[in-house]
Amino acid sequence: MRFMLIRTLFFSLALIPTVLMAQGRRIDTTMKVGKAGFRINCYIYPVGFESEARDFSFELKGVLLGTEVDDLNKDGFPDLLLYVASSDSLNKSSVIAISSQENKSVAPIVFPDILDDPRLRDGYKGADKYMLLEGVLMRTYPLYEKDASGVQQPTGKMRRLMYRVAPGEQGTLKFVVARFYDFQKK
Numbered sequence: 322m323r324f325m326l327i328r329t330l331f332f333s334l335a336l337i338p339t340v341l342m343a344q345g346r347r348i349d350t351t352m353k354v355g356k357a358g359f360r361i362n363c364y365i366y367p368v369g370f371e372s373e374a375r376d377f378s379f380e381l382k383g384v385l386l387g388t389e390v391d392d393l394n395k396d397g398f399p400d401l402l403l404y405v406a407s408s409d410s411l412n413k414s415s416v417i418a419i420s421s422q423e424n425k426s427v428a429p430i431v432f433p434d435i436l437d438d439p440r441l442r443d444g445y446k447g448a449d450k451y452m453l454l455e456g457v458l459m460r461t462y463p464l465y466e467k468d469a470s471g472v473q474q475p476t477g478k479m480r481r482l483m484y485r486v487a488p489g490e491q492g493t494l495k496f497v498v499a500r501f502y503d504f505q506k507k
Contacts, residue, residue: 354399357424358390365401370424377427383407386414391453394486394494398424402458404451412447416458420486420494430486431495441482441501446473458484458496464503479506 351360357369367374386404393400398421406414418430436442444464452459460482465473482501489495 354390354392357421358399358401365419365427367421367424367427370421370426373425374427381405381417383414387451389453391456393418393430393456393458394420395456396421396423398422400430400486402451402453414447414449414451416451416496418486418496428494431489431493432484433496433498438498441480441498444476444478444480456485457499460484463506477506478503 351358351368353368355369357367360366360368364376364378366376381403383405386406388404389402390399391402392398393402400421401419403417403419404414405417406412413435415434416432418432419427420430422428435445444466445462446465447462449460449462452461461479464476464478464480466476468474480501480503483499484496485499486494487497
């Protein structure tokens with residue numbers, strides 16, 4: 322009896338961390354354009370790249386909402402997008418982008434913080450939705466304005482930003498807002 326109790330207790334304690342880790346959302350997927358792309362599983366594994374490309378990892382702060390692959394910089398090689406929601410009170414999300422360097426290595430594509438641009442942060446309160454359309458990253462979010470008591474209220478309008486990848490400093494790549502416009506939510 323005592324042996325069974327000890328064995329049951331041991332297996333329960335051994336399984337608790339496994340059960341707790343299984344509660345989180347785990348992503349294990351491969352995404353490609355043609356024969357090359359990326360395998361994502363807590364680490365990112367370049368797939369179909371030359372042997373010089375190594376697996377890599379980084380700390381992801383927030384919740385992974387989704388991933389997409391497309392040729393963002395029009396060089397004929399796949400680029401990876403990770404959509405990440407922050408855990409702050411603003412309900413803000415962001416993009417982590419990784420560019421293939423001729424399927425030999427990878428490099429980050431810098432994504433700007435929306436709060437750094439006064440034209441775009443006005444009316445912003447998170448709840449972003451992202452979509453890729455022919456190499457253009459679209460970001461849509463509801464607009465808010467303060468009422469008489471200073472509380473942010475939805476206006477019924479949405480703002481759409483269209484990002485393109487452009488050359489940055491010292492050979493890097495970055496997203497730039499090519500265009501944005503407001504429209505009435507249907």
